[in-house]
Amino acid sequence: MKRNRFSSRKRISADATELSRLAIGLAESGSKLEDTFWQSRLAELVNRLFHDGAEDDFTASLDRLFDTHPMAHDDLADLIEAHAESCVISHQGEDFDLLLFAAPVLAWSRFSIPAAAIPKGTLQTLKVHLGAHVFASGARIALADYLYSPDQLPHSFVDTWQMMHELGAAALAQTDLNIDSSAMPETNRFLSDTRYLVGALTVPRGMPIFRWNEADKSTRETALKEWLKQGAPCLEPLLTGCAYQALLADAYHAACRASDSASRPYSLNASVAFLQAALGQPDENLRAVIGGFHDKRLEEYRIGFGPADSDVVYHGVVWPLLGIEDETTEIAGEIEAVLRKVGLKEVVVLDQQFPYEFCDDCGAPLYPNIEGDTVHAEMPEQDDAPSQTLH
Template structure:
């Protein structure tokens, strides 16, 4: 998974240099047999660096390769993510494959979206549904007892690997993992946001992990049943929220899937919020789309307001992800989601806007019909708690 990063040319450590050498070898490999040779050496070095807490060495190697060898960068990034989210643990004389997983859900509310401890009975019900519909027969599952916001997820590969091993040990011992909620980061408040149920699944070495790894399983059925039967287990955690569960998957893949799915979800949530809060039909609003640049195109911002003035009531940020850039037809995707949401008047501005935020409050500034960047402000008579969708 190629990362957007601005790197430095400073001298790197021997371990970082060795990561770069091995990754370059893998990138130049001519066949699967040679792939396995390079991957084995890389995996062993990555495992040691993660265990030693050498986050700086890993990031230095990624930064250097980002400048010099894009394919090697992507190979190394994939293997680092794999090393941080999966491992092999021995328990009572048997080896087990361990995978850190993430079950995201998208939510929106006029009130605060909870990020809080998950009670033991709810953990039990979630594990039953995950075991029945998402993971393979015989898999053992442990969950962290906290509903994470994006601000509270592990911030580094080393932290992710540490959580993997703690949850993996808990799964082997058939228990869940209690976390210290007082040490959690503060959660930023957005009208629309993502929450995560994080856990580990363990299976005997080489056995299927997911339900769709089995001959009679499929991702489509797993998602359908998880939403239908797992969703109600989450309702007590999300009072006052509309929410949409996403399919549980390997930790980093699930995070990326949630990032992608959250963009159209936020647009739809915005339309619903304006309609319910202001008591006006969705077609009475105008959406203005603008492209915002820093060193390069960073994101699109969508300003919502009444069709008969240049006032903005609300704003949505649509960030670029992965390999997306100016050549990606994102505007058409945004316009399609807006039309599906009932917005009739959509204006896409051609100008390039600076990547600016309010100097006083730090909120993004959104484009209006006049091509200006302004604050989004709900009318005074409403009791809206936020004007930004994230």
């Protein structure tokens, strides 16, 4: 995934310098033929660096290009992502296209949202429905037998590339990938969060990958409808005590970006539903206050939820900016529309620029209240209250 990069003035390696040079060439290319020239040389170098485990070279080149050539940065990030999640692999004398994929699930709960091992029977049922409704006929599918939290996904391009190859080998062998859950980091407890089903598929070189690639003209919308109807109910035993919404499986990085985007309105809906249940109060007794939080530029919006007759904040939601979103994007209006659609009557958008600050003691985000101050989100005293931040 494309990430915000921080400025680095350190000397970078020869390979990182060459990555930058080739990416700039691609960004400044004036024809498809020249694109192919630069892409082939970039692909050769990127593949070698993946085999060498050279994550630092990827990071250093992207850092430098983020400062000096944004278009080249995006071109290089796209290519690195593509090679981290897909490749051509040979098996028994035949070439196969290999793709790492993810099927995100948005969830919220007053209790902990599980991130746990997936029983073998459930795993096989999920594979059947993915094969029947999402992926092309004849695709060989392997799943990791673990439902991941965002904290537990691969943390680097090289880690992602390694997972792709492990799952790809499992797909060709028509098995699944067993994950050692004891090695998994603990996941933070949030009221609203995302879980990921991760897998890989292989198809003979050049053949359709998804159902909507096939000649019967199935669409993404049809695939999603069938996945929600047939596949999503299989997730219920994995998400005890949770409300959840499954998203369509897609290439790994595209699926992660789609879940990042979809999780923002979902967390607002979850927040209102939770407050209604926890407080036993109707929508008209609640207020949402929206504020933009700035560092050198607008970084994110934060929404403070509280009673309509007070300046206290019970809960908070962070709405991060994604992709090309910035100060010129009408994000505040989008947030307000989501809140009004879910039934909230009192929604206030503050014009002031809030500093991008967190609590000095606990590190939690501070949220705007109706007075224009930033405060902690604190629920009225109750047992087993989850974090007052929704992700």
